[in-house]
Amino acid sequence: MSRGLVQGLAWSLSTGAAVTLSWWGVHTVMAGTAYDRPRALPITAQNSSTPPEPPRASPAPRTPGPSASPSRTSPSPSPSRKPAPEKPEPPAPEPSPSPEPGNVKGYTVDGGRVVFDIGDAAxxxxxxxxxxxxxxxxxxxxxxxxxxFTQEGREVSVFCTWNGHPPMVQFDER
Structure with missing residues (x-):
């Protein structure tokens, strides 16, 4: 009986250690990667005579209504009580200005493709x-x-820098 208990305990500890080590390894690798959601940028024609539409504001979130289940311990509200005034909603954040046409530039190199949104200072x-x-x-x-981008010892890098100067793109292949 005690032998089975010791084996079960040893199995539990080794399984827990393996799961912890695996999680730590995956977490360490994934922490250095960039998985930001891609930003949707407006596509405008160069010879377009109509200006692009401004982005529409999203509808205001709904406030939850009164609870559907009545409480047995609270008395029903009297008709003379007025409901508390609702707090005014904070103003919606201003939409960020869309980039000027032509600021999005793509670069194809051996190994892949990189697209930057290049502004005046960043x-x-x-x-x-x-x-x-x-x-x-x-x-x-x-x-x-x-x-x-790497493959079989080959490395191709695309750099975009803007430290005290307008953004510039450089390439390095090793």
């Missing part, structure tokens, strides 16, 4: 897609972005 990564068989890694810092 840039933002819109998407990075590796080609089949290539692996990709992304680094983001306040003054630069690096996307590196």
């Amino acid at each position: 840039a933002e990564l819109v998407s990075a897609t590796p080609d089949a068989g290539w692996q990709m890694q992304v680094w983001k810092q306040p003054t630069w972005i690096r996307v590196t």
Whole structure:
């Protein structure tokens, strides 16, 4: 009986250790990757004579109504009681201005494709897609972005930097 208990305890501890180690390994690898949702940017024609429509505001969230289940301990409200005035809703946040047409630039290199939204003083990564068989890694810092594609010892990097100068894109292949 005690032998079975010891074996069950040993199995539980080893399984718990394996699950913990696996979770830690996956968490460590995934923490350094960029899985931000891609931003949808407006597509405008260069020769368009009509200005693009401004973004529509989303409808205000609904306030929950009174509870459907009555409480047995609380007395029913008297007709002379007035309901408490509702708090005014905070104003909706202002939509961010859409980028000027032509600021989104794509770069195709051996290993994949990188798309940046390049502004006057900064840039933002819109998407990075590796080609089949290539692996990709992304680094983001306040003054630069690096996307590196690797395959069988080969490394192709796309850098976008803007530290004290307008954003510029550079390529490095090793």
